Amino acid sequence: MSDDSLDPVAVALGSDIRGLRKTKGLTLAELAELTGRSVGFLSQIERGLKKPSVGTLQSLGDALGLGIGWFLQGTEGGATTAERTVVVRRNQRRRLSYTGLSSTDYLGMQDWLVSPDLNANHGLVVTTYEPGASTGDDLNGHEGEESGMVLSGTIVLDLGDERYTLETGDSFHFDSAIPHRYSNPGKEPASTIMALVPMALRYGHAHSGDNDDNA
Structure with missing residues (x-):
């Protein structure tokens, strides 16, 4: 065929x-x-x-x-x-959510896959943070690398013993093995776009939700 x-x-x-x-x-x-x-x-x-x-x-x-x-x-x-295989239209983004996490992990956050699929060794994810949202109470590390930029609002990146306050337009890159945590301490929503290498490690427990044109 x-x-x-x-x-x-x-x-x-x-x-x-x-x-x-x-x-x-x-x-x-x-x-x-x-x-x-x-x-x-x-x-x-x-x-x-x-x-x-x-x-x-x-x-x-x-x-x-x-x-x-x-x-x-x-x-x-x-x-x-x-x-x-090349393009993801805005209304075709797929929402990622998680199983096997505590009730506070990723509370107030939403991840959207903006890569065509999970076949590549890396992927792009847009994350929105409600005020007070974070990836969890603890810092966690894993194999891989993370690079990203703040699209809107303010994000705090706790990385090892350091804390970085990132504003709109600020970017970052680090070895994911270093324990880390993302949070939005402000009163306004925030968002980032990130490249994750490899995708498998962050999304091993991901499942989809609904599309949202406002993401």
């Missing part, structure tokens, strides 16, 4: 599923065991040769810690397959 004859929706879904599986560090065999589907069937889905049913998407979502909306959001908007 030539690439031209493939269903563009199936190709987009397959690309998403492959990226998410790799993000979770799962092999096809492990994903097959979790979903009750065969390795061959899942391989065909990832290559865009088969379009998964709603039931299969639900099983995949459960296995990957996602809502089914993640997959559906990635195929909306009428964009061509080629465009989906």
Whole structure:
């Protein structure tokens, strides 16, 4: 089957599923065991040769810690397959949320994936912070690198023993292994855009929410 004859929706879904599986560090065999589907069937889905049913998407979502909306959001908007791999329209951004965190972690924050998918070794994320929002009470480190810029408002970056107050237009870069924390101490909302390397480490427990044109 030539690439031209493939269903563009199936190709987009397959690309998403492959990226998410790799993000979770799962092999096809492990994903097959979790979903009750065969390795061959899942391989065909990832290559865009088969379009998964709603039931299969639900099983995949459960296995990957996602809502089914993640997959559906990635195929909306009428964009061509080629465009989906390059461009994310404002109304096609996918919201990231988290499982397995404490009630205070990421409270008042919202992350939006502005990269086409999770297949790349790095990704762009726009984060909005309500007044008083933070990534949690504690500083945490992990493998990778983080670079970003404050788009609006004021953000405090606690990095190791240092504290940096960042205003609109200020940018930053650091080794993510250094324990860190982001917060918005002000009375106005704030936002950042960040490049994270690798994406898998921050979003290993991510799942999608709804699109929001105001993000």
